[in-house]
Amino acid sequence: MKIIHITKDQKLSLKRSIDAGTEEQRKIVREIIERVKKEGDQALYEYTKRFDGADLQSLHVSKEEISRAYEAVDKEFIDIVQEAAENIFHFHEKQKKESWFYFDEKGTMLGQKLTPVDAVGVYVPGGTAAYPSSVLMNIMPAKVAGVGRIVLVSPPDQNGSLPAEVLVAANEAGVSEIYKAGGAQAIAALAYGTETIEPVDKIVGPGNIFVALAKREVFGTVDIDMIAGPSEIVVLADETAVPHEVAADLLSQAEHDRLATSILVTPSIKLAKEVQKEVVAQLADLPRKDIAAASIEQFGAIYVTDSIEEAVGIVNQLAPEHLEVLTENPTGVLPKIKHAGAIFLGRYSSEPVGDYFAGPNHVLPTNGTARFSSPLNVDDFMKKSSIISYSEEAFRAHASKIAKFARYEGLEAHARAIEARLEKRGSDRNE
């Protein structure tokens, strides 16, 4: 892991170009979507056979399959999932907003009515990427928002099964329906509906390039979440940080993906050198050391700054997905942090505490997008309607100004709609 002395004026960024897919991949995705639109379930069965090797009798996961999943997993796993689900529910409940109104002395009422989205689809990738923690993190904000129908889709294995851990986590999170379908075909089914799967209004959850491209294609018909990039951690530390803990945290991110980014920013050259040594030592016996080493080699870095203030400046430039603050007084640094998906304060807030357990969502903005986007949250599953209720008194007080503004913009029918309320006419029942 290279140590780089950095000056105030250096421009840094975590932005990488997003994989927009090849022309060939986009064509395949468009074809799949068109076939699902036209042929419905039949297309899902055929694609599942072709891509996942499973000859399904039914797309729908039955209650019996969910019961069997509970028998297949450790009792301890269920306990931990339940405790994590409780923490996640609690944190997300605090986010929930209510409709609000205010009134003025003329009898005007203005406000926002908040309503949940009717139906949400959650995509869960297949194979080793089927993380039960992601199932909780994607379903529970929708559940807390009050979404009435939450539909999980995931590609089955060759035997036509979904992982027991995924079924248990989904059930604990409060899923409404689960279907065996993956790839672009599952996204198309969620957006346009088939005989078996009713369409939804919003689709969330990570997936491979075909899933990502399909989400982009159906965006507008339904809403989608962010397209996630590789994971990132930035550790902001001073000389009070413990080197082997810092190194362990950097590696926990690096093991995710060869493309993951792990960065230490510190004014302490001593810490920098010790962490550098610890990373090498700890890498040696990691099960996923090939992945972690590749990530550290290509994207890892230790930036040494002149001061902690400059280090904070670097953090705000990078706008990382995960930020750990391992300084003498972490809360003292917090007001200066402008851009980060999740901020972990102090040595007992190691990043995995947030990944699984604490309650805040682990679906976070990557790729520098923490400059303008947020962790997945309850607001993502609710929408606002403006409420405008003018009294006759308020209307008469302002009507001429409103009509004038309309005419300034050349919109005569707008002005006349206002003036229609001021006229006395034969068709006016209220006269």
Place this chain on the structure above:
Amino acid sequence: MKIIHITKDQKLSLKRSIDAGTEEQRKIVREIIERVKKEGDQALYEYTKRFDGADLQSLHVSKEEISRAYEAVDKEFIDIVQEAAENIFHFHEKQKKESWFYFDEKGTMLGQKLTPVDAVGVYVPGGTAAYPSSVLMNIMPAKVAGVGRIVLVSPPDQNGSLPAEVLVAANEAGVSEIYKAGGAQAIAALAYGTETIEPVDKIVGPGNIFVALAKREVFGTVDIDMIAGPSEIVVLADETAVPHEVAADLLSQAEHDRLATSILVTPSIKLAKEVQKEVVAQLADLPRKDIAAASIEQFGAIYVTDSIEEAVGIVNQLAPEHLEVLTENPTGVLPKIKHAGAIFLGRYSSEPVGDYFAGPNHVLPTNGTARFSSPLNVDDFMKKSSIISYSEEAFRAHASKIAKFARYEGLEAHARAIEARLEKRGSDRNE
């Protein structure tokens, strides 16, 4: 305007396919973006000459130009803009959320830190589409959110000027910088920056197909707002509504655009017939009657239902941009309305009241997207960072569960990052 008797089970939708541009248009847009990235200001000057016919000396609008704009417009226009700006400010201020935290008995602190986006770009179309009300509506939520830098871009006329009304509205709304640049080149400049224009983090505001395609291209590098479709109004009315007022409101939407949609939903066949007659009568002498008549002819409709409940069901299916409720007790209907961008209650809340003056935003979800999206609002210009601060006590209480969950997901380095805090090692300064 045709009257259609409708039954409960009929499926209706306002969704129309979104103009995704031709392959040729997309190619042009990508070329423009690449040139602006490479050549910066020089490309902006050349494109402005080619597309807008203006030979600019400077991209930046000076303080003197803004002063001259105030002299060029009516005093009354300034007064109305100021009063509207005050109302808009007031309504949007009520939306502003604060950072929040909570604590547990083990000393854990969890919460969300809310911060404004650093810099926002607002696109204002040229020519007759340069509405000062839109300038207010796009800038002010960002201002209220606390965005430090708000940059307006708009294509100049052949003399290299922007409309005085736009400059006055922008200044009243609190703009930071104004530049003369339009089309895809202006979007590229906002996303990637040039010598004169620093890049922003988010771009909002309507534009033609080239602007819309450019926004799609730069999405990810910066955030963008929704791509707006043609305007829509649905009037939900019973026999107490005043026919000539209903007709005037339908026409005020129809005059916007040949593609606009104006729909009346009512259980009253009497009202339906009277409104139908009034629409014809009022169309006759509208200045924009060609546009309004085309819109009414192609997309206008009067749906007659069996009951007011069924009419509400139709409204929720349509999920309109604007909804007027002209029934005996409009507030009584409100709880049943699930999907609408803005809801206008009662006869004195004619839709133009909200367009210009009342305070709620007129940038609203179109094309059925009110099922999952919201009016432009302060939250769109703020983002959340999760805060996780675990105490040693809380950490020790949960560490083994967190490590176990990590190992269930096959992520050993995650488990070790947790366990690193439990070890005693030589490099641990705290021992």
